[in-house]
Amino acid sequence: MSIAAPFLVLLLVGAFAAYHRMRLATWTALTAVALVAAWLLGAHPVATIVAAVITALIAVPLLVPAIRLPTITAPLLGFYTKILPPLSETERVALEAGTVGFEGELFSGKPDWQVLLDQPAPTLTAEEQAFIDGPVEELCRMTNDWDITHVRADLPPEMWEFIKKNKFFGMIVPKEYGGLGFSALGNHKVIQKLASVSSVVSSTVGVPNSLGPAELLMHYGTQEQKDHYLPRLADGREVPCFALTGPWAGSDATSIPDFGIVCMGDWNGANVVGVKLTFDKRYITLAPVASLIGMAFRMYDPDGILGDKRDIGISLALLPRETPGIDIGRRHFPLNSPFQNGPLSGREVFIPLSQLIGGEAYAGKGWQMLVECLSIGRSITLPSTASGGAKLAAVATGSYARIRKQFGLSIGRFEGVQEALARIAGNAYTISALSEASAAAVARGELPAVPSTISKYHCTEMGRQVAQDAMDIHGGKGIILGPKNYLGRAWQASPIAITVEGANIMTRSLMIFGQGAILCHPWVLKEMKAATLEDEDERLREFDRNLFGHIGFAISNAVRSLWFGLTGARFGKAPGDAYTRRFYRKLNRYSAALALCADTSMLLLGGKLKFKESLSGRLGDVLSQLYITSALLKRYEDWGRPEADQPLLAWSFHDAVHKMEVSLSAALRNFPVRPVGWLLWALIFPLGRRAQAPSDRLGRRAASLLMTPNEARDRLAEGVFTTPTATNPAGRIDSYLPAVVLAEPVERKFLKALKSSGIESLTFAEQLEEGVREGWITADERRQLEELREMTVDAISVDDFDPAELRSAGYREDDQPQRDVA
Template sequence: TWDKRYITLAPVATILGLAFRAFDPDHLLGDKDDLGITLALVPTDTPGVKIGRRHFPAGQAFQNGPTQGDDVFIPMEWIIGGQERIGQGWRMLMDSLAAGRAISLPALGTGAAIFCARYAGAYARIRRQFGISIGRFEGVEEPLARIASYAYALDAARKMTAGALDEGEQPSVLSAILKYHATEKMRTALNDALDIHGGRGICDGPSNYLFGVYQSVPVAITVEGANILTRNLMIFGQGAIRCHPHLSKEMKASALEDPKESLEAFDKELWAHIGNATSNVARALWHNLTFAIFATTPEVRGIGGMYRQLHAACVTFAVAADLVMATLGGGLKRREGISARLGDILSELYLMSCVLKRFESDGMPAADLPLVEWNHRMSLYTIQNRLDEVLIDLPNRPVAWLLRIIAFPWGRRRRPPKGSLKHVCANLISADGETRERLTTGIYLGKGKSDPTGLMEEAFAAALTRDSIEAKLREAGKSGRTAVSDLDALVTEGTLSTEDADRLRNANALIREAIMVDDFAPDELAKRIKKAAAKKTAP
């Protein structure tokens, strides 16, 4: 018997995947009462199974709804894996989640960030205020740079993690990192894109290409492991043991049945653990004192220093993780704030590794280097701040003081990207160039004015034409405003050719069309409201 809500595809399902805790009070299958979490596939036409009415999450066409079961009989052959796999449901769920959430939601988040990079950059170029493109204002350059850099990092991490899946791996920790950060960065990118579009972004209608995606963000944040749960419990909670070189081996050694063999195996791993931890403490302090200039890392033109700084951050994180787990022990499960921040550090290390890998795999194009540097600076700055927050909350104060000396012997010296770097990154997506095309490869590009993104593509090209013609006028001592107000006079005096005047008129008309928003008569909106209300009350 069950009563479940928020089940994806439930309204159209012909078979349900059901996770339940199996009990055997009569000991038909063995001597255990509690057999553990088990999975079964149950046809929806089974007596006692009921599919409830459909949910309407975030106004999206997303098939989601409740299911109930009342005293449903489940034959043994419906158990996934049969009798041998009873009690192994949690592992099955985690393995399935490790693969599934490394694909769909990261692809969605990456696609949305890339989409925002292309069209927020285009809009920032075509839209003007006070006679200049809004993309040239520092207040707009900052979110543009963030959108572009997020798009670069997410696509790098998406490809890296998908490659691990292609190799047959089950990267549960990496999939948790990617699901969380892809959807969170998608949320930030869409917020930034809406801020840049202003009224153009919030006025809903057929020509609005942002608002529908913005409305759907909470769905991606919530499904396949809500982001609060993923950040606080899963990223570091799973990674602490799976990624540690000795912890899992120590646990396996302590579980051996032979006491002598168990003690010998545990002692061997314990001493190796102590040696590794001692070495990490010395290396972390040395690298942080010497700014990692002696770190042994790949010497790659343009990014060798980034590899060294990332290496120092990795070793420092290893020391922090070891000492935090040693002092908190099992209590770490209840200190979710500390676990979340350690998870943030682990995530930044992985994402930045993906960024460096992508830059090398792409042939190290110099034009992309500002995006790599933005991500590098922001990652190290975030790592510094999260580690500082861990040390503030760590209950064992002497250990916190020791860690602070190791991690920050010269104080917290990391800084976020500078304004000059933001300016370069913003210009990469608001100007025509190879980086903009490379960054936005793989998304749908509309063709023609009938598609709102197609119209924006044409308007962006028109803006480039407009700007090139106005540049010539400025060289002749004329302002862009003069060109708009009296083109015929400029043609008559020979400052502007007839062809360029026509091109400028057409460009301005196309740009105006692209920045306009949809409008409706009151009765049109009333019909929409009545139609929505009718759907809501329908059985």
């Protein structure tokens, strides 16, 4: 044993230093002290000397720059430059456009949770809250979604006027230009509430406040452009749209074939330098009604009018609707969610250079402008829409499951329904936390490139799951369209959110990890920049500093992954209270595992990693779930650690951790270099996978929160339109829940009397009358049961129509082919 002791000391001290990320000099000193102590305590002298020599062989070359730089760093720099994947201009712009927030800590393998907890709790200003309580509430009351989606296929004129008059299109426009000057959080809360009553209304309001002319003008517009257009956009004199997508360029926006040729032309009676645009766009929201069109195109200068550069690059311009040559096409019809959306095209449409957003100075900088603004818009509109729909579906479905009875029981008492209710509750809680977190990041001044893609992808995917589960619980109530249906349109519209602003398949497999692995990693981007420095000495020094920081980082994450795997992450410093501390520790484990897998993948695969989309998607899932769980814990802390919310927090957290392990497992089992995958598995899962999906017991607790009036349910419903109006059936059903719960004991007593007391009446009214006459219920209880029956009828009723009402306005019976009758 005395022979093995020095080597054991060497191993343990090294592991201890790596776990705590000590400097190499500190490790060397600790090892020396430990070896001396081992010698004095009786360790074998020769073994101790051998261990000391090993320590010296490692430490001396690495600690002495005169040895390390020429013999180790320089050869590694040469190798690195050979395997360094070339970055396209598109990729370079995307990386440089974003900022890194707390997601960078999650990629560190050792998150500083205080950074997250020190972020201010998201709060609305008094002005924003007043707007939500006033004009937004009123707009929701005006909304009749059936009239919008089926009868008109549009908002009624009075709603358009109300939206413009109350500056809904100018929420993000600064006050000095006549807008409301709301924060990103205020924008999020408005869209969330509107989406809870109609996705058409939320889309109509959301798009002008997302990526579009106003956002782009605020960041890049000339002063003249701001002074002219922003006041008109704020008060609705201009209705904007932004034309990016076309038939040949969807998710691959940089490949747009639409072009503009620099030339001379006439504009307002003068001959000026401008651009002749030829374009073909589709899927453009608000295009059919827009008066101001933002246009993305590739700009060329074949005659050298502006300089030597012929392909100037992607540029952005503003086109008034009346500009000659623009053809506003007919409307698209997106899945029975008929927000204004359609194609537009033009051939040799001339505009002066003054119509370029930012003027001539921003010619060719369109992709950079788009990427910077996309991360803002993607953080808000679609996540907020998913949040509003999911939260309303949660409370309405919970009420419906309590009201609707089958086999003498509320359907929410059946375990199969409880499983779906639990998913609804957990996903709605998660969407709410995640969408608010991404909006808060924008409000803090960040450009959250990675969080925006995480939020867009996962909010819309979870929103689709909520819609599916709600439809399953409602059954026939959900599939029969009409004024009483509050789910059907949301179900039909769910694929829209999956598709727009970057298709979700591409977002998951290419963007989340592809961007995060470089942008969020503490060393990779620094190494890449160091390797491209022009000064040779500076390049070597900077690369040396970042390289060995990265090596220590990787060793630390391997040690931390193994330790957390062996101990189940039960130990270690973590914030939170007695309930949540274990959650933070688990996230420490998966943060280290993600960092280890990312480093290994980038080292072994290099530039080929971008083509390993399944691996990238799975590692992106891990990063996403880390960010999601962080948002959940931050929300729990911001709300004051409410005990009533713990079932929702726990269900959402365990669901996320289970998904993390599934994704890590799939990534390692399918790792391209199989032996390395086996080694990573041994480090990350030394005792096998342990995370389980939320238990049935926890699911029942989460489901019961939706079916009972309580403070956790109220917090979940915060910010959505639950006012019980004639055109808001979901709000009416939700409002019935307290009375339904109070009436249930009376109902049970009455049903028992029906079975055991020989009541002979057949109709409900006669049975009640007999029950009062016989003394089984009181007159007050009779009124209570009558009210319960009325609420139940309203909750379960569906619509029916005259056949002519369902025919298209263009239908003519005499135009239909006649069938032969045998």
